[in-house]
Amino acid sequence: MTYLYAAYFATWAIHIGYAIYLVGQYSRLRDEMKALQSRK
Amino acid sequence: MKRLFPIFGLLTGVLLSYALYLALEVAPTEQTMGDVQRIFYYHVPSAWTAFLLFFINFAASVVYLIRRNMKADVVALVAAEIGVVFCTIVLVTGPIWARPVWGIWWTWDLRLTLTLVLWLIYVSYLMLRRFSSSGQTPQIAAVLAILGALDVPLVYFSIWFFRTQHPQPVIGGGGSIDPRMLHVLLINWAAFSCLAVMMFWSRYHLEVIKREVDDTQALEALLETPRGPR
Amino acid sequence: MRLTRATLVKDLRLEWRSKDAINSMLFFALLVVVIFSFSFDPTAEESRQIAGGLIWVAFLFAAVVALNQTWAREVRNQVLDAYRVSPAPANSLFLAKAFGNFIFVLLLECLMTPLFIVFYNLRALGPGYQLPIVAVLGTWALVVNGTFFAAMSLRTRAREIMLPLLLFPISIPAVLAMVEATTSILTGEYSARFWIVLLAAYDLVFTTSCLLLFESVLNAE
Numbered sequence: 001m002t003y004l005y006a007a008y009f010a011t012w013a014i015h016i017g018y019a020i021y022l023v024g025q026y027s028r029l030r031d032e033m034k035a036l037q038s039r040k
Numbered sequence: 041m042k043r044l045f046p047i048f049g050l051l052t053g054v055l056l057s058y059a060l061y062l063a064l065e066v067a068p069t070e071q072t073m074g075d076v077q078r079i080f081y082y083h084v085p086s087a088w089t090a091f092l093l094f095f096i097n098f099a100a101s102v103v104y105l106i107r108r109n110m111k112a113d114v115v116a117l118v119a120a121e122i123g124v125v126f127c128t129i130v131l132v133t134g135p136i137w138a139r140p141v142w143g144i145w146w147t148w149d150l151r152l153t154l155t156l157v158l159w160l161i162y163v164s165y166l167m168l169r170r171f172s173s174s175g176q177t178p179q180i181a182a183v184l185a186i187l188g189a190l191d192v193p194l195v196y197f198s199i200w201f202f203r204t205q206h207p208q209p210v211i212g213g214g215g216s217i218d219p220r221m222l223h224v225l226l227i228n229w230a231a232f233s234c235l236a237v238m239m240f241w242s243r244y245h246l247e248v249i250k251r252e253v254d255d256t257q258a259l260e261a262l263l264e265t266p267r268g269p270r
Numbered sequence: 271m272r273l274t275r276a277t278l279v280k281d282l283r284l285e286w287r288s289k290d291a292i293n294s295m296l297f298f299a300l301l302v303v304v305i306f307s308f309s310f311d312p313t314a315e316e317s318r319q320i321a322g323g324l325i326w327v328a329f330l331f332a333a334v335v336a337l338n339q340t341w342a343r344e345v346r347n348q349v350l351d352a353y354r355v356s357p358a359p360a361n362s363l364f365l366a367k368a369f370g371n372f373i374f375v376l377l378l379e380c381l382m383t384p385l386f387i388v389f390y391n392l393r394a395l396g397p398g399y400q401l402p403i404v405a406v407l408g409t410w411a412l413v414v415n416g417t418f419f420a421a422m423s424l425r426t427r428a429r430e431i432m433l434p435l436l437l438f439p440i441s442i443p444a445v446l447a448m449v450e451a452t453t454s455i456l457t458g459e460y461s462a463r464f465w466i467v468l469l470a471a472y473d474l475v476f477t478t479s480c481l482l483l484f485e486s487v488l489n490a491e
Contacts, residue, residue, distance in 0.1 A: 001075050001076075003076050003079070003136050003137070003139065003140045004075050004076055004078050004079055006136050007079040007082060007083070007132075007133040007136040007137060008060075008079075008082060010129070010132045010133060010136065011082050011086070011129050011132075011133060014125060014128055014129050014132065015125070015129075015235070018122075018125045018239070019239075022239070022242055022243060022246060025246055025250070026246060029246065029249055029250055029253055032253050032257070033249075033253055036253065036256055036257065036260065039260070105483075105486060157439065157442050160438075160439040160442070161439045161440060163439075164435050164436050164438075164439045164440075167432070167435055168422070168423075168426065168432065168435075168436060171426040171427050171428055171432055172425050172426040172427070176425045179486055179487070180422050180425060180487060183422065183483045183486060183487055184422065184436065186479070186483065187415075187418075187440060187476070187479060187480075187483070188439075188440060190475055190476070190479055191440050191442075191443065194443040194444075194468070194471065194472050194475065195442060195443045197443075197468060198442075198443040198446045198447055198468055199443075199446070201464050201465075201468070202446060202450060
């Protein structure tokens with residue numbers, strides 16, 4: 001049973017890790033876009 | 041399109057929870073392996089999704105080389121990246137399953153090794169994309185993706201023969217699957233495919249914006265220079 | 271075809287005068303052999319099982335050293351750009367480079383094999399005449415992909431690192447085939463025929479696809 005939970009946990013950890021990476025990229029892009037717009 | 045995204049996300053969430061409930065509660069317990077076998081419902085759908093995404097990567101690369109279409113290039117990149125994410129899950133959950141069932145973490149079995157080699161090939165693809173300078177990346181990456189895909193049957197045969205030559209732990213392959221289990225498996229696959237589609241969608245969107253921002257920045261830099269430092 | 275020959279002759283002559291690639295490859299392979307013999311106990315019976323792997327790993331690493339230099343000479347003085355604008359077919363250039371590397375690596379193998387035999391006390395228990403076939407097919411497999419990927423990694427940052435990163439994953443089946451064929455010939459335990467066929471198939475597939483795709487790599491813009 002421990003192994004089962006470990007596997008499910010690992011799966012979600014990887015998915016959530018990737019999602020966090022995506023969100024991080026998004027927010028960085030948003031900052032860059034703001035910087036571009038404020039310069040105009 | 042944009043309004044559809046949260047709705048689709050909600051649906052995916054519901055489907056994933058339902059699939060989790062099915063996998064943990066509804067699916068019958070396997071007789072020999074016990075509860076550990078339930079890893080199957082996460083492991084196998086991830087593997088299918090990963091292979092599907094790698095195939096999409098190959099198809100998009102071919103389209104890119106023929107048509108020189110930017111969209112195809114973005115699709116190829118995104119498919120490879122999310123494919124690697126799913127493939128990582130397969131490679132992580134596999135040993136966790138193997139340990140209690142076979143008593144070993146890893147065996148150089150055909151499917152395991154093939155998955156590992158695929159993972160290596162696509163990680164090298166992503167490395168190439170990261171390391172190469174922007175202008176020629178799509179073309180070079182598409183070429184690598186095609187070569188990588190051509191490599192798969194060769195890898196398959198070589199490992200298949202390698203395995204038949206060497207002793208290996210007996211792994212219960214084949215056999216029929218309980219229809220209830222199959223049902224749970226398919227629901228789980230549907231749920232994970234929806235998750236993959238969502239990731240694909242957001243990553244695609246991200247990449248498109250990123251390219252626009254990069255282009256704008258390059259343009260800005262070009263326009264700024266004559267005016268000197270601000 | 272004439273262009274292939276001209277480029278090949280030019281490369282060989284340049285190499286003959288400087289001997290850069292062959293010297294660095296030879297010394298590198300020698301180092302690998304010596305370090306391996308420290309990390310394993312090279313007693314006769316055991317070494318027969320692992321020698322196939324050792325030989326090819328040494329050659330693989332040494333080949334990467336040579337492959338990295340393949341295009342460096344052409345980039346330095348913008349010769350590659352001249353090739354690109356010239357009407358000469360890209361494939362003949364690729365073939366010349368691949369043949370040049372093929373000759374270097376084959377030469378290296380001829381020089382290193384006696385050393386392996388001495389250090390690891392080897393003797394083929396299987397049909398020894400198959401060894402040269404494996405060597406030629408295996409070397410071509412490494413070199414055709416390596417030349418291609420070296421051209422690809424020209425357009426990247428950190429290009430010296432990029433080549434093995436691209437080459438090793440793709441050539442896993444070829445390396446497996448070479449190692450297994452060599453081991454099976456050395457131990458004489460089973461037939462190497464399947465592996466030779468696999469190597470030939472690998473060569474065929476990748477020579478064709480490299481020739482088809484090289485133009486788009488050379489002209490990538």
